[in-house]
Amino acid sequence: MPKLKLPKPPVPPNFQPPPPRPGTANGGGGPLESAKEAGTTVVGWVDERTSLSGAARWMMFRKVPKGTNWFYTLGSATMFAFLSQAVTGVFLAMYYDPNPTNAYESARYITNEAFLGEFVRGMHKWGSTVMVILVFLHMARTFFFGAYKYPRELNWIIGVVLLILTMVMSFTGYLLPFDQRSYWATIVGVNINGTGPLVGPYLSDFLRAGPEFGATTLSRFYAIHMMLVPGLIAALIGLHLYLVAKLGTTAPPWLKAETDPHLREEQA
Numbered sequence: 088m089p090k091l092k093l094p095k096p097p098v099p100p101n102f103q104p105p106p107p108r109p110g111t112a113n114g115g116g117g118p119l120e121s122a123k124e125a126g127t128t129v130v131g132w133v134d135e136r137t138s139l140s141g142a143a144r145w146m147m148f149r150k151v152p153k154g155t156n157w158f159y160t161l162g163s164a165t166m167f168a169f170l171s172q173a174v175t176g177v178f179l180a181m182y183y184d185p186n187p188t189n190a191y192e193s194a195r196y197i198t199n200e201a202f203l204g205e206f207v208r209g210m211h212k213w214g215s216t217v218m219v220i221l222v223f224l225h226m227a228r229t230f231f232f233g234a235y236k237y238p239r240e241l242n243w244i245i246g247v248v249l250l251i252l253t254m255v256m257s258f259t260g261y262l263l264p265f266d267q268r269s270y271w272a273t274i275v276g277v278n279i280n281g282t283g284p285l286v287g288p289y290l291s292d293f294l295r296a297g298p299e300f301g302a303t304t305l306s307r308f309y310a311i312h313m314m315l316v317p318g319l320i321a322a323l324i325g326l327h328l329y330l331v332a333k334l335g336t337t338a339p340p341w342l343k344a345e346t347d348p349h350l351r352e353e354q355a
């Protein structure tokens with residue numbers, strides 16, 4: 088029986104030789120020439136090796152419901168505030184010293200002497216307030232638009248954890264300048280935590296890092312503020328956004344669901 092010759096599969100678009108370039112002897116073709124042309128942009132080069140553009144497209148190019156308005160930008164605004172805190176925080180950490188004898192002096196140095204120090208410290212301080220306001224506004228938006236309902240309950244729960252972590256950032260950051268106000272305010276805050284039911288006393292012991300409020304407390308707050316909580320927030324924002332991309336956003340509650348006019352006629 089003669090051998091059946093199957094047609095060759097088509098060459099994938101990425102591997103097709105480029106069109107001949109005018110002015111070259113062989114039209115610019117040949118496998119070597121094509122190889123030289125492969126991955127002409129950095130994005131193309133990376134994508135050929137990782138196929139990440141598919142994931143980026145999945146995350147970013149999506150349809151949004153009718154009636155989407157400015158209130159839907161509050162989540163992204165909160166994320167921007169968080170990123171700004173992360174960047175300014177890194178610069179502050181280059182000069183800040185979490186040792187009780189040097190902490191106040193290092194904060195003073197940042198404000199009065201370091202290049203752009205006052206600006207960066209001001210951004211971080213005001214940015215923390217902005218982030219807290221935005222996270223509450225974003226929560227109010229999702230609540231009043233009913234976005235916490237099925238199937239987005241898990242995203243609401245992740246949001247509640249993000250809200251608590253944002254408050255923990257504010258609380259732990261407040262002690263770091265180690266001036267009179269931050270010292271006494273944090274003692275009050277730790278004592279309030281201690282009055283909580285069941286876990287309260289353990290929580291205040293953990294925060295104080297010992298029987299007395301002092302050097303160990305400052306290190307503990309610094310570690311929580313610098314590493315533990317920002318890491319958790321970053322990971323949870325990733326999960327939060329994954330669910331937003333997967334489930335889509337909720338349409339505003341005042342929009343009625345559209346039914347097919349054809350079906351409506353049949354029902355009548």
Ligand code: HEM
Pocket residue numbers: 158159160161162163165166169222225226228229232234235239242243244245246247249250253320324327328331335336337338
């Ligand atoms: C660091 C804090 C947070 C960040 C960066 C963040 C970010 C976002 C972003 C970018 C969206 C997309 C839609 C939009 O912006 O409205 C979103 C949606 C959502 N967020 Fe947040 N969020 C945070 C905290 C919270 C909190 C505290 C809650 C509630 C307790 C929450 C609940 C939700 C829900 C339920 C959705 C889905 C909205 C919908 O389907 O329309 N988030 N979040």
